[in-house]
Amino acid sequence: xxxxxxxxxxxxxxxxxxxxxxxxxxxxxxxxxxxxxEPGEGPVLLVTVVTGGEVKKxxxxxxxxxxxxxxxxxxxxxxxxxxxxxxxxxxxxGNKLVFGAGTILRVKS
Amino acid sequence: GAVVSQHPSxxxxxxxxxxxxxxxxxxxxxxxxxxxRQFPKQSLMLMATSNEGSKATYEQGVEKDKFLINHAxxxxxxxxxxxxxxxxxxxxxxxxxxxxxxxYEQYFGPGTRLTVT
Numbered sequence: 001x002x003x004x005x006x007x008x009x010x011x012x013x014x015x016x017x018x019x020x021x022x023x024x025x026x027x028x029x030x031x032x033x034x035x036x037x038e039p040g041e042g043p044v045l046l047v048t049v050v051t052g053g054e055v056k057k058x059x060x061x062x063x064x065x066x067x068x069x070x071x072x073x074x075x076x077x078x079x080x081x082x083x084x085x086x087x088x089x090x091x092x093x094g095n096k097l098v099f100g101a102g103t104i105l106r107v108k109s
Numbered sequence: 110g111a112v113v114s115q116h117p118s119x120x121x122x123x124x125x126x127x128x129x130x131x132x133x134x135x136x137x138x139x140x141x142x143x144x145x146r147q148f149p150k151q152s153l154m155l156m157a158t159s160n161e162g163s164k165a166t167y168e169q170g171v172e173k174d175k176f177l178i179n180h181a182x183x184x185x186x187x188x189x190x191x192x193x194x195x196x197x198x199x200x201x202x203x204x205x206x207x208x209x210x211x212x213y214e215q216y217f218g219p220g221t222r223l224t225v226t
Contacts, residue, residue: 042217092213
């Protein structure tokens, strides 16, 4: 079983629509990171959330860490084709990162 | 964030040969590096944790004699895939942790595409 459940697995939307990606766990994480990866490249760090209830914004992206530090969400407003990619959440667990299964996002123009 | 490079970016080798992949932390000293494997449209699977000056720690199910890791300096870790077979074909990505941000973050290299024929 996956320690960090990420959903949805696939998302295909039209340009301008909003979307939310979720990461859930029964475990508490010291911190949680969100990454974006394009085909043939390594993941790029978008944000790190550390404090329960924390909300961070990065342009049209809003990241939230649950109060109990067991879950997180990524909300994209007015998605654009350039947002297309694989989005990964990863929780700090021990001295390692535990990754969710990833969400493949495709934004059609 | 930190900059991590990998070399080569892609490699094709024949079955039975060995391939070495280098991972370099360019702008800070990384005491710990990680090696991941990724199949198409899937998430990252941690293979091992590479610690400078000591033996790597392998995840369950990863053969340490097949995937040799050496972390001889604070800026370089290498992964050698020994006696490669077609099933070893994959995207291998390294990362380094640290950077002094106060939170646990990893910075990833661009990955190495290995194809074993």
